Amino acid sequence: MMQAFPHPAVNASPALPRGLPLESLAGLYVAPLGSLSSSSAAAALAAGQGWSLAGSPLAFSLCALLWREGGAVWEAVAPFAELLDWSEAEGEAVARHVGGLLQRLGAPRPAFAGLAMDRPHIMGIVNVTPDSFSDGGRYAETGQAVAHGLALLEAGATLLDVGGESTRPGSAEVAPDEEIRRVVPVIRALAEQGAVVSVDTRHAEVMTAAVAAGAAIINDIAGLEGPGALAAAAQSGAAVILMHMRGDPRHMQQDPRYGCAPLDVYDYLAGRVAACRAAGIADQRLAVDPGIGFGKTDAHNMAILARLALYHGLGVPLLLGVSRKSFIGRLSRGEPPLQRLAGSLAVAQAGWEAGVQMTRVHDVAETAQALAVWRALRGF
Ligand code: YH5
Numbered sequence: 390m391m392q393a394f395p396h397p398a399v400n401a402s403p404a405l406p407r408g409l410p411l412e413s414l415a416g417l418y419v420a421p422l423g424s425l426s427s428s429s430a431a432a433a434l435a436a437g438q439g440w441s442l443a444g445s446p447l448a449f450s451l452c453a454l455l456w457r458e459g460g461a462v463w464e465a466v467a468p469f470a471e472l473l474d475w476s477e478a479e480g481e482a483v484a485r486h487v488g489g490l491l492q493r494l495g496a497p498r499p500a501f502a503g504l505a506m507d508r509p510h511i512m513g514i515v516n517v518t519p520d521s522f523s524d525g526g527r528y529a530e531t532g533q534a535v536a537h538g539l540a541l542l543e544a545g546a547t548l549l550d551v552g553g554e555s556t557r558p559g560s561a562e563v564a565p566d567e568e569i570r571r572v573v574p575v576i577r578a579l580a581e582q583g584a585v586v587s588v589d590t591r592h593a594e595v596m597t598a599a600v601a602a603g604a605a606i607i608n609d610i611a612g613l614e615g616p617g618a619l620a621a622a623a624q625s626g627a628a629v630i631l632m633h634m635r636g637d638p639r640h641m642q643q644d645p646r647y648g649c650a651p652l653d654v655y656d657y658l659a660g661r662v663a664a665c666r667a668a669g670i671a672d673q674r675l676a677v678d679p680g681i682g683f684g685k686t687d688a689h690n691m692a693i694l695a696r697l698a699l700y701h702g703l704g705v706p707l708l709l710g711v712s713r714k715s716f717i718g719r720l721s722r723g724e725p726p727l728q729r730l731a732g733s734l735a736v737a738q739a740g741w742e743a744g745v746q747m748t749r750v751h752d753v754a755e756t757a758q759a760l761a762v763w764r765a766l767r768g769f
Pocket of ligand 1: 556557558589608609610630632678680681708709710711712713714715726749
């Protein structure tokens with residue numbers, strides 16, 4: 390089971406490159422490395438040696454500059470302050486691009502669907518699928534799904550993700566009208582109780598029906614690429630979570646390939662954010678998610694998780710979904726889904742360290758406990 394995860398797609402540069410031979414500024418990225426908190430964050434910020442992570446109480450003082458050059462990807466690690474000086478010495482275009490990235494990396498995020506984005510939130514998963522792998526169909530009925538959702542709120546979730554289509558690798562498609570029959574009564578009941586509800590769907594008809602029933606957020610694993618999805622989401626007025634997926638759930642784990650997974654996913658999400666903006670969905674309505682396990686090998690997942698803070702450069706809140714996913718078993722001893730809680734918590738914490746604002750989980754009470762302890766250790 391033990392495997393090594395080198396990042397073969399990234400070449401290490403010993404220093405920041407003078408006279409960067411850039412093909413395009415869009416091929417230049419900044420990934421915050423590590424994070425400081427409390428008095429160390431304040432001291433670094435005051436000394437001009439640190440920068441806020443998306444307006445959170447965390448700050449970073451070290452960055453990776455990544456750039457695409459002739460089909461390859463290069464990386465140089467430098468203190469934040471050195472990166473600023475370097476970008477100015479490189480000329481106006483580079484200075485403006487890096488300045489914009491840093492602005493987006495550091496800016497406080499406005500509330501997302503009414504939730505303050507200066508601290509992490511726990512999104513509880515409510516499956517309304519008869520074939521749900523981990524709940525064994527126990528919550529297939531509306532009443533049980535609603536009761537489960539209310540219990541997750543009680544346990545510390547501040548939003549609930551209601552889904553009626555299983556998107557496990559290889560799973561079959563569900564017709565939108567069947568999906569609507571499953572999720573709408575559950576969404577209506579939970580929204581009536583005051584819950585912030587997202588609908589996990591790829592189908593435009595389901596989005597429209599779910600928002601009419603009270604869903605505040607559309608969570609689309611297909612990044613609003615399905616027929617009519619972008620228009621339905623724009624029209625609904627709801628907030629949107631854009632997730633990256635390579636291929637479709639049936640075939641996505643058949644030999645997925647990337648030039649450089651973290652950057653290819655970044656470019657995809659940047660494109661979808663731009664498409665949303667063009668369709669009239671304002672940035673305050675958007676969040677992004679790199680889609681761990683969706684058309685990605687373990688090496689791809691690890692490379693993305695190691696560079697998570699990169700995605701704050703998109704300027705919108707970040708959601709991470711890793712709960713019980715297969716890679717956790719493969720990294721460990723092949724545990725089945727219900728025995729992957731410890732690994733799920735380890736990855737959730739890595740997300741919080743990287744400034745992730747929303748964590749999508751099955752085990753809300755346990756994740757809330759881990760979050761409370763982590764926040765106390767971090768002094769907020
Ligand atoms: C996600 O990451 N995931 S559904 C396979 C598993 C365990 C869990 C075999 N919807 C995400 O939870 N929406 C799903 O082990 C999602 N981000 C967002 N935004 C898949 C799932 C799972 C699959």
